[in-house]
Amino acid sequence: xxxxxxxxxxxxxxxxxxxxxxxxxxxxxxxxxxxxxxxxxxxxxxxxxxxxxxxxxxxxxxxxxxxxxxxxxxxxxxxxxxxxxxxxxxxxxxxxxxxxxxxxxxxxxxxxxxxxxxxxxxxxxxxxxxxxxxxxxxxxxxxxxxxxxxxxxxxxxxxxxxxxxxxxxxxxxxxxxxxxxxxxxxxxxxxxxxxxxxxxxxxxxxxxxxxxxxxxxxxxxxxxxxxxxxxxxxxxxxxxxxxxxxxxxxxxxxxxxxxxxxxxxxxxxxxxxxxxxxxxxxxxxxxxxxxxxxxxxxxxxxxxxxxxxxxxxxxxxxxxxxxxxxxxxxxxxxxxxxxxxxxxxxxxxxxxxxxxxxxxxxxxxxxxxxxxxxxxxxxxxxxxxxxxxxxxxxxxxxxxxxxxxxxxxxxxxxxxxxxxxxxxxxxxxxxxxxxxxxxxxxxxxxxxxxxxxxxxxxxxxxxxx
Numbered sequence: 001x002x003x004x005x006x007x008x009x010x011x012x013x014x015x016x017x018x019x020x021x022x023x024x025x026x027x028x029x030x031x032x033x034x035x036x037x038x039x040x041x042x043x044x045x046x047x048x049x050x051x052x053x054x055x056x057x058x059x060x061x062x063x064x065x066x067x068x069x070x071x072x073x074x075x076x077x078x079x080x081x082x083x084x085x086x087x088x089x090x091x092x093x094x095x096x097x098x099x100x101x102x103x104x105x106x107x108x109x110x111x112x113x114x115x116x117x118x119x120x121x122x123x124x125x126x127x128x129x130x131x132x133x134x135x136x137x138x139x140x141x142x143x144x145x146x147x148x149x150x151x152x153x154x155x156x157x158x159x160x161x162x163x164x165x166x167x168x169x170x171x172x173x174x175x176x177x178x179x180x181x182x183x184x185x186x187x188x189x190x191x192x193x194x195x196x197x198x199x200x201x202x203x204x205x206x207x208x209x210x211x212x213x214x215x216x217x218x219x220x221x222x223x224x225x226x227x228x229x230x231x232x233x234x235x236x237x238x239x240x241x242x243x244x245x246x247x248x249x250x251x252x253x254x255x256x257x258x259x260x261x262x263x264x265x266x267x268x269x270x271x272x273x274x275x276x277x278x279x280x281x282x283x284x285x286x287x288x289x290x291x292x293x294x295x296x297x298x299x300x301x302x303x304x305x306x307x308x309x310x311x312x313x314x315x316x317x318x319x320x321x322x323x324x325x326x327x328x329x330x331x332x333x334x335x336x337x338x339x340x341x342x343x344x345x346x347x348x349x350x351x352x353x354x355x356x357x358x359x360x361x362x363x364x365x366x367x368x369x370x371x372x373x374x375x376x377x378x379x380x381x382x383x384x385x386x387x388x389x390x391x392x393x394x395x396x397x398x399x400x401x402x403x404x405x406x407x408x409x410x411x412x413x414x415x416x417x418x419x420x421x422x423x424x425x426x427x428x429x430x431x432x433x434x435x436x437x438x439x440x441x442x443x444x445x446x447x448x449x450x451x452x453x454x455x456x457x458x459x460x461x462x463x464x465x
Contacts, residue, residue, distance in 0.1 A: 053105045054098040060458040063091035067114075071417075071447025077429040077439070079121025087114035089453070095138060100459075104151055107135040110162075122430070124168040124183060132162040136197055139256055142218035143202035151199040159193035170430070173402050173443060174383050176363050177426040177435035178355045180237050190231040194224040194252065217257070224252035227263060238432070239356055242273040249286070260292040266306075277358035283309040284330065294336045294345055296371050297379055301347050305331030308352055314360040320395040321362060321388060328352060328362065342372040357434060361389045377408040383423075391436075400424050400438055413452050419445045 067087040074080040089112050097104030110132035118124045136158035137151030166186045171179055201220040228248040235241045247268030254261045266286040273279045289304035308328040310318040318326040334347025346368040354360055367383040381404040389396050402423020409416050421443040426435030 053096050055096055057096065057098040057460045059095045059103065059460060061091070061093045062456040063089075063453060064455075065089035065091070065451065065453030067449050067451045069447055069449025071445060071449075073443065073445040075443040076441050081118050081120035081122040083116050083118045083126075085114060085116035085126075085449075088112065097138065102141055102149075103138040105136070105153065105157075106138045107133075109133045118168070122170075122183075126168040127165070128167075128169075129165040130163060132160065134160045136160075137199045139222070140199050140201035140220050142220045142257055144216045144218050146200060146202040146204050149200070152197070154196045155193055158197045159191065161192075162188075162190045164188045171427045173421050173423050173425040173427065173441055174385070174400070174404070175425075175427060176353060176365075176385065176387060177361075177389075177398075178353050179235065179435075180356055180432055181427050181435050182237055182430055182432040185236040187234045187236075188231065190229065192227065192229040194227040196225040198223045219258075220256040222254040222256070224254070226250065227252035235356065237356060239275055241354070241356055243354070244271045244273075245269070247284075249289075258292065259295060260290060262288070262290045264288060272354045272358075274356075274358045278313070280311050280313045280354075280358075280360075282311065282314075282352065282354075282360075285309070289331075292334075292336075294343070294369075296338075296343060296373075297345075297369055297381075299336070299345065299367075299369055299381075301334035301336060301345065302331075302349060303333045303335075305329065310360075316393070317360045317362075317390050317395075320390060330362075336369075341374065342370065344368070344370045355434075359389060361387055363387045375407075377406075377410075379406045380404070398426075398438055400426065414448065414450050417445075417447045417449070419443075 066089065068085070070082070070084045072080065072082045091110070093106065093108050095103035095106045110130070112128075112130050114128040116126045118126060137153040140149065140151060164186075165188075166184075168183050169186065170183060171181070199220075199222045201218070203216060203219065226248060229246070231243075231245040233243040233245070235243075245268060247266060249263035249266035251264045252262065253264075263286065266289055268284045268286070270282045270284070271279055272282070284306050286304055286306040289306065290302065292301045293299070294301065306329070308330055310326065310328055315326060318328055321328060330350045330352060332347060332349035332351075334345065334349070336345025337343055347366070349365050349367075350362065351365070352360060352362050363385055364387075365383060365385040367381065369379065369381040371380075372378045382402065384401040385399070387398050387400075389398070400423065402421060402425065404419070404421045406417065406419040408418070421441075423441060424438050425441050426438055428439040428441050
């Protein structure tokens with residue numbers, strides 16, 4: 001189990017040309033509208049309330065963060081290893097608009113680097129890098145009632161670009177058997193944009209009597225017209241697997257308050273290139289797809305269903321799974337919630353994947369998690385996964401399962417982390433072999449780290465009289 005090493009650098013750059021335009025609500029309207037009611041006493045307005053952005057009024061923020069520490073892990077089948085790590089995070093942001101309470105447009109760039117040195121059973125230098133660029137209309141402040149206000153931007157003034165790189169990474173106990181049992185490198189680049197994005201806040205005012213109106217929570221949201229995405233994923237071991245992805249949907253909705261995203265009527269094409277086989281493509285048609293992330297644990301949740309259009313190269317596998325039609329249905333359902341003592345979540349997912357040897361496989365996975373912040377930040381996770389693969393022309397089923405426990409204690413910038421993993425896994429050793437059999441593995445890790453940082457802000461200068 002690798003020591004926690006998360007490094008992010010956020011830099012915001014201005015990419016505004018002479019013809020670039022975005023729109024937002026003017027200042028005087030914002031000051032006159034209430035935001036703390038949820039009955040028909042303050043109904044939503046129907047005015048569009050969109051105006052040009054004041055590019056001359058800009059707020060700047062620069063934030064520098066760091067993490068340094070050391071730890072050790074021991075894992076059955078591999079041995080013990082010690083590691084030291086250092087991570088750096090830089091954040092710089094710009095927000096445009098003359099209203100001090102609600103900016104109109106913003107641009108952000110996030111970059112980061114984390115380095116670590118392993119010694120012992122594993123002798124390697126690890127590196128994790130990431131970067132992200134986001135530009136578009138500023139998110140609206142959360143409100144209860146939709147007051148007809150909003151920020152708006154059209155392509156190419158709204159997009160997100162992200163990169164993640166890993167060197168000397170190890171497959172986790174819970175990982176599916178898509179990589180060889182060895183250290184690996186991975187590089188991923190993803191791009192998302194849309195024809196039009198509208199940022200808003202609140203819900204339509206209720207027309208019921210005040211006493212019959214249930215209480216509402218503040219919300220902030222975005223609506224995307226024709227959202228599009230593309231990506232490149234390169235996995236590197238003895239062989240290299242290149243996956244190129246492109247897709248889109250008819251309509252997208254993002255709920256910032258809940259951290260959820262929904263796409264309606266989507267399609268995605270994946271092309272897989274390997275040196276051992278001819279290029280193959282997978283097309284997935286999504287009727288509905290929702291994604292969310294638990295902010296406490298970082299677990300990604302998905303809800304939706306779709307159909308994979310299997311290419312001729314993988315027909316044997318498709319008909320082994322579905323002898324009648326040769327179809328692969330995928331999707332899942334997940335849910336998480338917060339409680340006073342902490343929270344929990346659970347989900348089921350069915351995902352197709354292509355291994356480093358060019359085999360198409362299917363995984364059904366069930367997972368659950370609990371987190372109790374007051375009990376030393378305790379996080380408990382469990383999973384059960386069942387994979388389907390073709391071996392010598394026969395459909396083979398393999399099952400893996402495991403439990404993960406993590407606890408941490410933080411004080412004065414110092415954090416101690418301890419973790420335990422137990423389970424049946426494909427990755428019982430680092431022998432550079434393909435994961436064809438499963439076995440029992442136990443892993444224990446401990447790390448101590450110190451984090452700190454500094455923030456600089458600069459407000460727009462007052463206009464001269």
